Amino acid sequence: MIRTMALAALLVAGFTVNAAEEAKPKADPAKGKVVAETICVACHGVDGNSMVSAYPHLAGQGQDYIYKQLLAFKSVDGKPAARNNPIMAGMTAALSDEDMKNVAAWFAQQQLKPAMATQEALIPRGQKLWRAGDAAKGVPACAGCHGPAGKGLPAQYPALAGQFPEYIELQLKSFRSGERANDPESMMRSIADRLSDNDIKSVAEYAAGLR
Ligand code: HEC
Ligand code: HEC
Numbered sequence: 557m558i559r560t561m562a563l564a565a566l567l568v569a570g571f572t573v574n575a576a577e578e579a580k581p582k583a584d585p586a587k588g589k590v591v592a593e594t595i596c597v598a599c600h601g602v603d604g605n606s607m608v609s610a611y612p613h614l615a616g617q618g619q620d621y622i623y624k625q626l627l628a629f630k631s632v633d634g635k636p637a638a639r640n641n642p643i644m645a646g647m648t649a650a651l652s653d654e655d656m657k658n659v660a661a662w663f664a665q666q667q668l669k670p671a672m673a674t675q676e677a678l679i680p681r682g683q684k685l686w687r688a689g690d691a692a693k694g695v696p697a698c699a700g701c702h703g704p705a706g707k708g709l710p711a712q713y714p715a716l717a718g719q720f721p722e723y724i725e726l727q728l729k730s731f732r733s734g735e736r737a738n739d740p741e742s743m744m745r746s747i748a749d750r751l752s753d754n755d756i757k758s759v760a761e762y763a764a765g766l767r
Contacts, residue, residue: 581654583619588662591655595647596663604663609720616718619664620711626656628738638738671718673765675757682762685755693750698759701743706766712740717766724760732756 592602596614600606604615614622628639630648637645648656673679684690687704689697698716702708706717716724730736731748739745751759 583657583661585658585661585665588655588658588660591651591659592662595651596659599643600663604666605669606720609722612723613668613719614663615666615668617663617715618708618710618713619660621708621714622660622663623656624711625738626651626660630656639736668715668718670767671720671764673721673761675721675761678758678761679765680758681755682758682760685751685759686762686766690750690755695747695750695755698763702763706763716763719764721757721760721764724763725756728756728760 589602592600592604596602599608599611600614604613604617606613625639626644626648629637629641629644630651631637631645651659685695686698686706689695689700699706701713702716703713706715708715727736728744728748728751731739731744732751734745737745748756
């Protein structure tokens with residue numbers, strides 16, 4: 557009898573959760589495309605393949621990761637944004653929560669054009685850091701969180717494969733200086749702290765060439 561009641565309670569709880577899930581509107585990539593076409597296109601392209609390394613590729617990036625970064629760029633109630641970037645602060649200022657979810661869904665569905673590593677001399681060091689880390693320096697393998705092929709792991713760990721090496725380098729240096737500090741539990745700051753300039757260049761070049 558008690559077991560039956562518990563089961564019934566569980567079923568009711570389960571039902572309520574499902575009803576709440578259904579009531580929540582799903583991100584709509586078609587609406588996101590309109591945002592991309594009107595605002596993001598100038599720098600990231602409509603399909604998230606950017607033309608210039610200062611503007612990261614967004615095509616195929618994890619939906620939750622894109623949304624998290626947009627939230628981080630946006631300053632709310634005049635408080636400093638969690639991820640300080642004047643350009644993206646301006647871009648997110650006018651976006652609603654729904655816009656951010658929709659545009660994240662749109663870019664996540666796009667196909668990233670593959671890139672190639674061009675600086676061959678940097679590859680061996682970059683590959684070592686990516687696959688094995690550097691135990692002597694206390695650096696863990698990037699692959700452990702970003703995946704062996706750099707595809708990332710939803711929802712927390714961004715894809716890096718095919719990204720501009722200059723952008724990866726810039727972000728690693730911002731984590732190292734602490735200027736970018738929106739990584740959960742200082743995960744990236746504590747790693748970047750242990751990387752030399754040459755380590756950063758090498759691993760950025762290697763990650764960019766992954767596919
Ligand atoms: C005027 C150029 C410009 C426009 C327009 C623009 N961005 Fe950006 N975006 C940038 C720059 C520059 C960065 C890199 C910021 C940094 O270095 O931290 C960036 C970074 C991002 C990132 C972080 C990516 C990552 O890998 O962490 C996301 C997400 C993003 N933009 C989304 C958007 C969306 C969505 C729009 C349209 C609503 C948009 N951007 C419009 C310039 C732009
Ligand atoms: C313990 C897990 C972990 C490991 C190991 C790790 N990362 Fe990360 N990395 C993260 C997380 C989490 C984020 C997202 C931070 C955020 O939410 O803003 C991130 C973000 C990044 C970014 C920013 C990407 C973007 O699009 O803005 C770069 C670049 C990066 N990592 C490079 C590396 C490199 C190179 C290594 C190896 C030397 C590495 N990471 C190892 C967890 C990890």
